[in-house]
Amino acid sequence: DAGITQSPRHKVTETGTPVTLRCHQTENHRYMYWYRQDPGHGLRLIHYSYGVKDTDKGEVSDGYSVSRSKTEDFLLTLESATSSQTSVYFCAISGTGPGLIFGPGTRLTVL
């Protein structure tokens, strides 16, 4: 997890409230990703970024938005959280090679 942090690490919220998760890297890597992890589904890509202000949708982007105003920060926002968004969220970065480096994760519970 060196060089990549996520905050908060745990969050409980109620249906309909907005939630923002933060990913911060100190590696100056160009690419950043948000994945969600659910039992039996592995990790599924929500959104990714290939540079400041350059983002695109992944496989499961509905209900999520992202922003990247600085190289080091990638924010994931749930505009109106639903129970189906209860999950563990992982941020990842990649630099010069194809391997991803994952953060420690954020466990989100939507009641």
Place this chain on the structure above:
Amino acid sequence: GENVEQHPSTLSVQEGDSAVIKCTYSDSASNYFPWYKQELGKGPQLIIDIRSNVGEKKDQRIAVTLNKTAKHFSLHITETQPEDSAVYFCAASNRDNAGNMLTFGGGTRLMVKP
């Protein structure tokens, strides 16, 4: 898009035995196949990867094999130890450089009994 299937979902072995996890993929354009290990409460960590121009790759007790014709690849762990207990994920991508989009399998929970 790409679809990656992983089997088995759980695997229990005795310490010292070998463990094999298998994955199949659907997109013939995929050319990069990494394996990740996830310990409890942590993010996945890359343990080994293979590119489509290679049939097998080894790193100490772990090895990965790739059969492009059959579109399947496997992770082999020999002389398993209790610290190998974790969840393992395979993945596939049609790019083998930075910025690739990985599609993951569903994961295998490996338990190594002392």
